[in-house]
Amino acid sequence: MARVLSPKGRRARLEAVAQLVKPGASTILDLGSGIGAVVPFLAQRVPNAEIVAVDQSAYLISKQKNQRVTTRSTLVLSHIPELPFRPESFDVVVAIQFLHEIFCFLGPDALSSTFERIFSLLSDNGSIVVLDHQNPGSAQIKVKLPEKLQPKLQYFAEHFQPRTITFEELSGGWQGMSMRDFYDFITKIFALGTPLEDEEMNEEHTPFLRTEFVQLLEKTGFRITYDADFTPIELHLKRFKVKVKADSPLPKRHLLVRGEKVC
Numbered sequence: 251m252a253r254v255l256s257p258k259g260r261r262a263r264l265e266a267v268a269q270l271v272k273p274g275a276s277t278i279l280d281l282g283s284g285i286g287a288v289v290p291f292l293a294q295r296v297p298n299a300e301i302v303a304v305d306q307s308a309y310l311i312s313k314q315k316n317q318r319v320t321t322r323s324t325l326v327l328s329h330i331p332e333l334p335f336r337p338e339s340f341d342v343v344v345a346i347q348f349l350h351e352i353f354c355f356l357g358p359d360a361l362s363s364t365f366e367r368i369f370s371l372l373s374d375n376g377s378i379v380v381l382d383h384q385n386p387g388s389a390q391i392k393v394k395l396p397e398k399l400q401p402k403l404q405y406f407a408e409h410f411q412p413r414t415i416t417f418e419e420l421s422g423g424w425q426g427m428s429m430r431d432f433y434d435f436i437t438k439i440f441a442l443g444t445p446l447e448d449e450e451m452n453e454e455h456t457p458f459l460r461t462e463f464v465q466l467l468e469k470t471g472f473r474i475t476y477d478a479d480f481t482p483i484e485l486h487l488k489r490f491k492v493k494v495k496a497d498s499p500l501p502k503r504h505l506l507v508r509g510e511k512v513c
């Protein structure tokens with residue numbers, strides 16, 4: 251499970267997701283809700299909507315219970331693929347930093363069937379709003395880490411399971427590596443040496459190229475009505491005092507996409 255970067259970055263993301271929800275929605279499903287961080291933003295955007303937040307973690311659902319902000323929200327402990335809802339139950343499904351976990355832990359077929367399930371859960375003209383990590387591509391960049399992060403990169407390369415992380419020593423304290431490896435490293439530093447490390451070392455933050463992700467939604471039958479990237483990686487560079495040299499501007503960290511159900 252990925253922790254959010256900072257209160258400011260987190261707020262901007264949640265607001266951006268809520269803004270993509272149509273004001274006329276009357277039922278909203280927050281899939282993989284975690285502690286339900288987006289629920290207050292949804293409630294503010296669509297005050298009369300019924301919001302259902304689903305997560306497989308009893309711990310996160312219990313945390314959510316303590317901070318419920320709207321009487322029109324319901325918490326459900328359940329998991330993909332077993333969701334206790336009838337087809338066409340929702341006008342909007344939001345999925346925030348959730349689908350990469352389906353892909354990484356359950357595989358590509360499970361991701362496709364999750365899209366199909368979401369499609370069937372939506373009413374006619376319903377929409378899906380997704381914010382998730384994106385693959386920034388494999389272009390080589392040069393990175394200069396502060397001294398205390400050097401051993402963390404080595405540790406990360408030794409422990410990250412989904413693929414081999416490579417970097418090379420360059421002159422002047424710079425290191426060469428791919429953008430993709432760097433994005434996974436910089437967005438997972440927080441977990442190293444914490445109880446979250448095991449899970450984070452077993453999933454990528456970068457499985458989705460935005461174009462491929464959008465194609466998969468289209469293949470399911472969604473018409474894409476919003477497609478952008480979100481969250482400058484520079485927030486991480488600043489926070490961890492990392493310098494980067496790249497031939498072109500660094501892609502943002504997240505994809506933010508809305509698809510509408512075309513019947």
Ligand SMILES: C[S@@+](CC[C@H](N)C(=O)[O-])C[C@H]1O[C@@H](n2cnc3c(N)ncnc32)[C@H](O)[C@@H]1O
Nearest residue numbers: 251252282283284305306307329330346347351
């Ligand atoms: C990275 S967290 C994101 C939480 C929340 N959407 C947010 O942005 O703060 C991913 C969440 O998806 C949940 N999750 C992962 N696989 C799931 C599944 N198969 N069914 C239901 N929830 C799942 C995890 O328990 C976790 O809370």
